[in-house]
Amino acid sequence: MFTQYKNDSFSSVIHMKKVFLLAVLSFVTALSYAQQKFLSYEDLLYLETNNLQKANNFMQSKGYSPLKSKRQGNLKFTLQSAGNTSEVEIRSDGKRVYIYITTDEIQQFNLLYNSIQPYLESMEENSGITIYKVKDLGVIYATSNDKVPYSPVKRDYDISIVSDKNITAYN
Numbered sequence: 001m002f003t004q005y006k007n008d009s010f011s012s013v014i015h016m017k018k019v020f021l022l023a024v025l026s027f028v029t030a031l032s033y034a035q036q037k038f039l040s041y042e043d044l045l046y047l048e049t050n051n052l053q054k055a056n057n058f059m060q061s062k063g064y065s066p067l068k069s070k071r072q073g074n075l076k077f078t079l080q081s082a083g084n085t086s087e088v089e090i091r092s093d094g095k096r097v098y099i100y101i102t103t104d105e106i107q108q109f110n111l112l113y114n115s116i117q118p119y120l121e122s123m124e125e126n127s128g129i130t131i132y133k134v135k136d137l138g139v140i141y142a143t144s145n146d147k148v149p150y151s152p153v154k155r156d157y158d159i160s161i162v163s164d165k166n167i168t169a170y171n
Helices: 002-036 041-049 052-061 106-119
Strands: 065-067 074-081 084-093 096-103 120-126 129-134 138-146 155-163
Touching (some): 041 096, 041 106, 052 065, 052 084
Antiparallel strands (some): 074 084, 084 096, 120 129, 129 138
């Protein structure tokens, strides 16, 4: 009889560990899913080195909605999340690709900043514009402005990525 009580207690502990592990995995999955929609160094590198059709498919797979662009050779996308808006414009000029990101999502800016850190060649600030020279990507120009109407929590971020002259889009 003692062994049966001991086994029931042991199986109960194992069951609790499984529930705890499942809860932790669910939290990590939800956290990583939230980061999937934002653009990182690897995403920008993919966008710069592939043609606009592949860029269109890639951005839609990340959850961005396409918008009508006024010019041929330009793609525009928007992402709405919890009251925040991100807009991405991808412009092809010959074989070079330029990317413009306008967002009020701090997570987008932080993800981009953290993902370029291992590849950062130089960084300088000039008149409110932070300039990052990034290996194998090009130059990133980033500005941060107060949100209109003013909010102490939110800011508007404008990020322009100009590919290096040696980086061209493949077909």
